[in-house]
Amino acid sequence: MVDYTKTFTAAAVQAEPVWLDLDGGVEKTIALACEASGNGASIVAFPETWIPGYPWWIWLDSVAWQSQFVVRYAQNSLELDSSQFERIRQTAADLGIAIALGYSDRVGGSLYMGQALISSTGAVLKTRRKLKPTHVERSVFGDGDGSDLAVVDSEFGRLGALCCAEHLQPLTKYAMFAQQEQLHIAAWPSFSVYEGAAYLLGPEVNTAASQQYAVEGQSFVLAPTGIIGQAAYDAFVDTEAKKELLKLGGGHARIYGPDGRSLASPLAPTEEGILYADIDYREILAAKNAYDPVGHYSRPDVLRLVFNGAAQSRIVNTEVPEAAWEDALTLAPAGDD
Template identity: 55%
Template sequence: MGVQHPKYKVAVVQAAPVWLDLDATVDKTIGLIKEAANAGAKLIAFPEAFIPGYPWYIWMGAPAWAIGRGFVQRYFDNSLSYDSAQAEKLRDAVRSAGITAVLGLSERSGGSLYLAQWLIGPDGETIAKRRKLRPTHAERTVFGDGDGSDLAVHARPDIGRLGALCCWEHLQPLSKYAMYAQDEQVHVAAWPSFSLYDPFAHALGAEVNNAASKVYAVEGSCFVLGPCATVSQAMIDEICDTPDKNQLLHAGGGHAVIYGPDGSSLAEKLPQDQEGLLCADIDLGMIGVAKNAADPAGHYSRPDVTRLLFNNKPSRRVEHFSLPIDTEAVVEVAAAK
């Protein structure tokens, strides 16, 4: 009797958030989770910073303009804290749906924000909270850094070895190799939208960045789920307050994809301005065939020539410690009393 490899349906989100409205976007997220579960999916993947939406204003003008328009304060106030009522509502929804969800969000922790992905299991428990290792370019005016512990793959009995990265983390060869080396089988490649600076910034467009997702699938011999948000006209109306800004950001930009470990497309793309779910049936047995040809961290590697130095320990900004106690001095003081 042959080995039975996990086979199941996955769902990838292509939709616009209710921009800078935490409660409304949480409700929309829950609706998409229910829709995926009703379609028979065991795993759903959300775009980068879907909650409460990507901060497009950082690419539109000076920081003083963004502050004056109120975007900076609103973005902070509508970002999601892990111990909040909204976060618990999301975990309850995932539990009720009996599905695994990889959420994309702006995570608020203390006075800082992070580009985060939360992996929530079908029991509503947190599998992992990861943060983008290094926000990209203008994103560093909003978000802090993750650390080496955020490059992790998680074994799940129902869906295999699951990992996730955000956006241009997929252009970092060493970070990718750290994931491949953990025998990743299903990867969530979360993207915000591909309508910024279109058409004069080719590197930010769908062709380049979907290629990065496809190459990740082939390099890692894994399935890649590529959720991608859309930009709504309501977002354009609010952010683009001058004619020149209307040339920098456009409505649409949705190019969600699902790739197999051979790089093949497993789902027909939606129109770039349409919201919905891409679904596909995946068979983890395909991975063994792909890795037979080229296992990047196994038989196809040359560790005698090149190796990765990988610090996967959490970064601690404060270390708590106590001074050593001189027990003999304590005894002498007590005796003197």
């Protein structure tokens, strides 16, 4: 049974990552979690690939130029069985604050756009990967699978998360809505690439996507974002042309209610800080009275979603009976070893 009586304070981060620095990113994560906890938040949400920062170089120059970042980015990506992830998990437990973390997820030599939902006791409720990286992100990150579109039970009721332009995927959103999501983490990078030349990558479209998600799903939405600061320029911007492609700022963190209202005053696009809002799930019931696209406002006799939510293994082990091996050897052409 879904509980609509919960009230708590939630927080969304707007800050610059510690670029290409796993340990530095962990330290800043802990500092911001401490700040949010000290200000009364029960959960704090971090931007997309917060650790070790979003790979902005993929939008700025040739593959040959980008190659200087490939190894450093992989080395500073987060492994879930690492001491660094354990420190973040332990911080959540020590502070009694839940953490929704965005990170580059390294498994072997492959990277994925990861999110982790960690409870206030330090329990890992869910880890997920972006189902389909967007545009040139595919040159860095692999795909997730259906198990990554999941809403889980938590101390905040039904909790879920998506990354960035996943909020522009109608079927992805519907799969989440159908799981009775109440609190949603909409993690974004910053919005300042190709400013004035690619409107769809800018803040108007993407903050609207977070707001529309809240209205369509009748859920509260925490939408943290990163910032492009001088540290990013020092790392990635080595020409005047690149300064035109990637502007300083781009921070547009938001918190939305299930009726689409903005619940926290935005910070300036260049300002680091944390947004806070009081959450009351009774407002979800009011919103669902008007719109519930997976309930009374649906027509499953006309439109339905086919959803494969199973995890996909890249290796399927099958046992071949010993007799089959013997038959194969018997039938092998003469002279074969």
